[in-house]
Amino acid sequence: MNQPARTPFVAALADAPLPASGIAWLDQARRGNLEAFADAGLPDTRVEAWKYTALRALAQRSFAVGDAQACERVVDPSAWAMAGIDGPALVFVNGVFRGDLSVLDALPAGVSLQPLSRALVDEPEALRFAMSRHYREPGDAFARLNGAFATDGTVLRVAAGARIAAPLRVLSIGAAAGHDLAWHGRHLVEVGEGAELTWVEQHLGSGEQAHLATQLTDFTVHADATLHHVVLQQAGAGSSLVRRSHYRLDARARAHLHVLELGGLLVRHDLRAELVGDAAAFHTHGAFLPDGRQHMDTQLAIHHQARQTVSTSTWRGVASGRGRGVFRGAIVVNAGADGADASLGNKNLLLSAQAEIDTKPELEIYADEVKAAHGATVGQLDERALFYLRSRGIPQAQARTLLTTAFARAPFESLADAALREHIQQLLLARLPD
Amino acid sequence: MLKIDNLHARVEGKDILKGLSLEVKPGEVHAIMGPNGAGKSTLGNVLSGREGYEVTEGSVLFEGRNLLELEPEERAAAGVFLAFQYPVEIPGVNNTYFLRAAFNAQRKARGEAELDSMQFLKLVREKLKIMQLSPDLLNRAVNEGFSGGEKKRNEIFQMALLEPKLAILDETDSGLDIDALKQVAEGVNALRSPERSFIVVTHYQRLLDYIVPDFVHVLAGGRIVESGDSSLALKLEEHGYAWVAEHGEPAGASA
Numbered sequence: 001m002n003q004p005a006r007t008p009f010v011a012a013l014a015d016a017p018l019p020a021s022g023i024a025w026l027d028q029a030r031r032g033n034l035e036a037f038a039d040a041g042l043p044d045t046r047v048e049a050w051k052y053t054a055l056r057a058l059a060q061r062s063f064a065v066g067d068a069q070a071c072e073r074v075v076d077p078s079a080w081a082m083a084g085i086d087g088p089a090l091v092f093v094n095g096v097f098r099g100d101l102s103v104l105d106a107l108p109a110g111v112s113l114q115p116l117s118r119a120l121v122d123e124p125e126a127l128r129f130a131m132s133r134h135y136r137e138p139g140d141a142f143a144r145l146n147g148a149f150a151t152d153g154t155v156l157r158v159a160a161g162a163r164i165a166a167p168l169r170v171l172s173i174g175a176a177a178g179h180d181l182a183w184h185g186r187h188l189v190e191v192g193e194g195a196e197l198t199w200v201e202q203h204l205g206s207g208e209q210a211h212l213a214t215q216l217t218d219f220t221v222h223a224d225a226t227l228h229h230v231v232l233q234q235a236g237a238g239s240s241l242v243r244r245s246h247y248r249l250d251a252r253a254r255a256h257l258h259v260l261e262l263g264g265l266l267v268r269h270d271l272r273a274e275l276v277g278d279a280a281a282f283h284t285h286g287a288f289l290p291d292g293r294q295h296m297d298t299q300l301a302i303h304h305q306a307r308q309t310v311s312t313s314t315w316r317g318v319a320s321g322r323g324r325g326v327f328r329g330a331i332v333v334n335a336g337a338d339g340a341d342a343s344l345g346n347k348n349l350l351l352s353a354q355a356e357i358d359t360k361p362e363l364e365i366y367a368d369e370v371k372a373a374h375g376a377t378v379g380q381l382d383e384r385a386l387f388y389l390r391s392r393g394i395p396q397a398q399a400r401t402l403l404t405t406a407f408a409r410a411p412f413e414s415l416a417d418a419a420l421r422e423h424i425q426q427l428l429l430a431r432l433p434d
Numbered sequence: 435m436l437k438i439d440n441l442h443a444r445v446e447g448k449d450i451l452k453g454l455s456l457e458v459k460p461g462e463v464h465a466i467m468g469p470n471g472a473g474k475s476t477l478g479n480v481l482s483g484r485e486g487y488e489v490t491e492g493s494v495l496f497e498g499r500n501l502l503e504l505e506p507e508e509r510a511a512a513g514v515f516l517a518f519q520y521p522v523e524i525p526g527v528n529n530t531y532f533l534r535a536a537f538n539a540q541r542k543a544r545g546e547a548e549l550d551s552m553q554f555l556k557l558v559r560e561k562l563k564i565m566q567l568s569p570d571l572l573n574r575a576v577n578e579g580f581s582g583g584e585k586k587r588n589e590i591f592q593m594a595l596l597e598p599k600l601a602i603l604d605e606t607d608s609g610l611d612i613d614a615l616k617q618v619a620e621g622v623n624a625l626r627s628p629e630r631s632f633i634v635v636t637h638y639q640r641l642l643d644y645i646v647p648d649f650v651h652v653l654a655g656g657r658i659v660e661s662g663d664s665s666l667a668l669k670l671e672e673h674g675y676a677w678v679a680e681h682g683e684p685a686g687a688s689a
Contacts, residue, residue, distance in 0.1 A: 383485070388522040388576075391482050392536035392592065393510035393543065402535065406526030406575075413526075 007041060012062035013182065014038035019066075019151045023124050029132040033147035036135065043139040050139050052326040052358045053268060053297045058240060063182035063212050065149055070096035073175040077101060079204055080171050084419030087166035088113060090154055093173050095183025095213065097152050110162025110195070116153035116186055127155070130188050130218055142242040142268075146214040150186035153215075156199070160192035160222070167198040167230070167417060172213060174205030174236045180212070187217040191225040191253075198228040198417060203263065205236025210265070215243040221253040223277060229257045230420055232427070235264035237292075244270040251277030251306070258415050259286035259298075260424055262431055267296045275302070275309040275337075282309075285411035287316040289431060290323030290355070297326035304333040304340040304367070311341075314411045317348035318404060319355035327359040331374065335366040344374040349381065349407055351400075401432045408432070435460050435497060435631050436600055442491035442656075443473075443480050450476045452656035453492070458600065461628040465642055465667060466635045468653035469675040474635045475519060477653070478604040481633075482516035483509050496600065510536075511543035513599030517589040517606050524576040529588075532576050533558065533595060540596060558595065565591040565621045583614035590621040601625070602633045607641040619644030639671040652678050 006014065014037065018030045042059050043050040067073070073093050080089075090113065091101035097115035107113055119127060135143040154170050172185055191197050205211070213235070221227045227247075235241045241264045247255055261267060273282045288296040302311045317325040331342045348357040361374040381403050389399035405428050415421045436458040443451040450473045458464055468474050480487045481494065483506035494501040501509060524532070538548040549557065562569060565587050577585050586606055593601050603622070607615055622632065622645050634645055642650070642664060650667045652660040652675070660666065660678050670677070 382522075382524075384522045385524045387484055387506060388518065388524065389532070389536070390506040391484075391510055391516055391518075392532075392596065393507050393540035394532075394536050395507045395539060395543075396505065398535065398539065399507075402527055402532075403524070406524070410526050 007059035008062045009059045010038065010041045013065065013145065016065040016149075018148060021120060023120070025128060025132050026120070026124070029134065030148045032134050033144040037141055037144035037148060040138070040141060042141050047139045049299060053266075053295065058212070058266060061180065063180045065182055066151075067094035067096060067177055067181050067183065069177065070094040070175075071098065073177070075101070075173055075175055079173075080202055082419065082423050084422075085167055085169070085200075087168055089169040089171060090115060091171045091173065092152060092185060093175050094177065094181055094211065095152060095172075095185060108162070108164050108166070110159035111164060111168070112155075112157045112159075113168065114155055116155055116188075117151060119155040127188070131186070142214045143216060143244055145182070146184045146186060146216045149182070150184035150214075150216065153186035153188070155188050157190045158192050158195040158197045161194045162192065163196040164198065167200045167420065169200040169202060171202045171204060172215065174209050174211045174213065174239050176206050176208040177211075180210050182212040182214075185213065185215045187215065189217065189227075190220045191222060191227050193222040194224040195222070196226040198230070200230045200232065200420065203233045203235040203241060205234075205239050205263070207237045209236055210238035210240075211236070212240040213242070215241070217243070217245045219245065219247045219255070221247065221249045221255055223250040224252045225250075226253070227255040228416060229255065230415070230417075231257075231259040232424070233259070233261045233263055233267065234427070235267070237263065237265065239264050240266040242268045245272070247271075247273040247282065249273065249275050249277060249280035249282060252279045253277060254281045255283070256414070256416070257282075257284045257286070258412055259284070260412070260427065261286070261288035261296050261298070262427065264296070265294055267294070268299070269297070270299045271301065273302045273311070274305055275311065276305050278306045279308040279310075280306060282311045283414070284311075284313045285315070285414055287318065287408045287411050288325050288327070289318045289320075289408060290325050291319075291321045293322050295324045295326075298328070300327075300329045302331050302342065304331070304337040304342060306337055308339040309337060309341075311343070313344040315346040316408055316411055317346065317357045317359070318351065318408050319348070319357050320351040322352075322354045324355070325357040327357070327376070328362070329360070329374070330362040331364070331372065333365045333367045333370050333372065337367040338369050340367060341371040343372070346376040347407075348376070348378040349404065350378060351381070351404065404432050405429060437495045438492070439494075440492040441480070441489065441494060443476055444488045444490055445476060445486060449490075450656055451480065454653070454657050456651065456658060458631045458633065460631055461626075462649065463626065463632040463634060463645065463647045465647035465650045465664075466633060466653050467637070467639070467650060467667060467670060470637065472653045473656045474637070474653055475604055478516050478602045478633075478635055481509075481602055482506060482514060507539065508543070510596070510598075511540045515593050515596060515598035515601045517586075517593060517601065517603045519605040519608060521577045521585040521589055523578045523580075525578050527576050529574055529576050530555075530558065530572045533572075533592065536592075537595060561591060561594045564594050564624050566617060567591050582609045583611070583617070586610060586614065586618055587621065590618055594621065594625055599629065600631045600633070602635065604635050605637060606634075607636055607638060615641060616644060639667045642667045654678055
């Protein structure tokens with residue numbers, strides 16, 4: 001095998017010391033993942049999954065592993081204050097759990113929530129399956145990095161039958177440090193049989209830092225359980241953020257996902273769902289709004305593996321400035337997943353001549369009696385609607401904002417929690433001022 | 435109030451209006467009738483400032499101001515209202531929110547105080563009665579899923595709320611059954627006043643049974659070829675538009 005010359009990115013991380021856990025299987029998994037990362041490096045655009053997201057600029061940068069001063073970083077809690085939502089929250093600053101900022105008292109009955117760093121001390125064997133994984137696909141560079149270096153994150157379990165009304169939150173905050181950092185979060189969320197959970201994942205960061213964060217989350221939704229997962233991505237303007245969310249749904253389990261991508265400079269989100277139980281249902285909704293030189297790439301892959309499984313996906317992209325959006329939505333209906341019902345739509349707005357959106361819906365069907373529909377469009381604001389608003393006295397800029405906000409908000413109208421819906425409306429209005 | 439002089443306008447390189455002149459004084463109702471393709475809708479679009487309509491000659495003065503220089507939103511704030519032939523559906527924009535944004539934008543442009551949501555809602559309830567519109571239409575997206583009649587009534591409702599000085603009704607009767615037509619006409623008649631003028635553009639005489647105009651003009655070939663009182667509409671109904679062409683030389687409108 002020819003070894004490609006190591007880029008500064010790979011060189012800085014490949015030789016970094018691994019965290020020592022004192023747990024043999026974990027240390028071994030970390031070594032394995034780091035070796036795989038060092039061997040393969042970052043994927044280039046010849047790798048299909050990275051076709052529209054070039055990592056050349058990232059490859060020339062170097063990041064230090066972790067932040068030794070994370071516990072002293074000063075951050076402002078008002079940055080994540082949300083009207084009507086004040087439940088339990090786990091806060092991570094530069095990847096490190098901050099007990100002083102988190103709210104973990106008054107957990108509802110049936111909820112077990114703790115940082116991964118603590119769970120690894122208390123009950124490492126329970127985490128063995130998830131934490132000893134090796135990532136073997138081409139393009140898995142960031143998952144390998146996460147597998148090698150993640151020392152903190154979330155372990156959340158909701159007991160069977162527990163219905164948790166108030167949203168629980170996890171906040172990942174990037175704070176300025178003396179140099180660019182790479183940090184990694186590993187999150188495990190399990191919703192027990194017949195239970196219900198609303199899980200809000202927020203990414204925030206100051207504009208002065210240009211860190212790289214990877215976040216890897218596994219959701220297991222057991223039979224008859226319901227998961228509401230909301231992602232509010234407002235990472236710092238110079239930061240890079242690579243997330244992978246993996247969902248496994250048992251029989252009659254339901255997951256509702258709402259994602260708002262606003263922040264970051266280079267943002268990648270891989271969503272993979274496996275509908276393994278009959279009549280499982282997965283509903284995804286999202287909007288990405290790249291502006292300036294932001295690049296936002298969403299890769300959605302839904303696998304229907306059982307009968308009568310349902311998935312719907314409603315995604316909107318709004319690109320302005322030199323912003324670039326990428327959306328790939330793949331639906332696979334396996335053999336035997338008869339009666340599956342899948343629909344996927346991605347509509348996009350280009351608000352400037354330099355903005356770009358690449359969208360690619362894909363369907364692969366190997367079962368019988370399947371209903372499937374997909375479609376994608378890229379266009380500009382509706383001139384007729386714009387004129388209609390202006391003819392009633394609404395100035396042009398305000399009319400454009402009104403239409404753009406309405407377009408971007410559409411995926412969130414199905415959000416059950418009114419406080420979250422209102423918060424998202426406010427975020428969109430702040431992003432698209434009139 | 436409105437003085438159109440020798441107006442020429444072009445759409446997609448094609449001359450549509452070819453020397454249209456018309457004067458509308460406060461409180462007057464003018465009906466503009468004409469065959470398809472005569473330029474009826476072009477007139478409304480030019481007056482309200484839609485893009486793509488190029489004025490090549492002539493002038494339009496509204497209360498002494500050059501209307502053609504103004505942006506669509508400035509014309510609205512000045513008091514010009516176009517009731518659309520095809521009201522646009524705007525998914526995701528709440529009807530009440532839209533109405534309040536429009537209402538307050540106009541007031542702001544005129545240097546008047548904006549209304550808060552409570553004050554505005556009170557005003558909306560009063561105006562709703564005039565149009566006999568169901569209040570739940572207000573909670574829906576603008577025109578989305580409205581029936582043809584609801585859309586047209588919503589246009590008149592907007593007019594009642596925005597209280598323009600000059601309202602242009604562009605084939606508001608098209609696609610309406612007789613009951614809906616009567617409702618729309620009642621709404622318009624309720625808004626008639628010595629200060630408010632109307633230009634009612636229509637293909638059929640039927641609407642003018644309910645909105646009785648002071649003047650009727652026949653538009654053909656991009657200019658007004660015949661003007662008269664409301665009896666002209668009846669003649670047209672009886673003889674058809676072909677009669678106009680035979681009847682006489684094109685004449686400039688005098689009101």
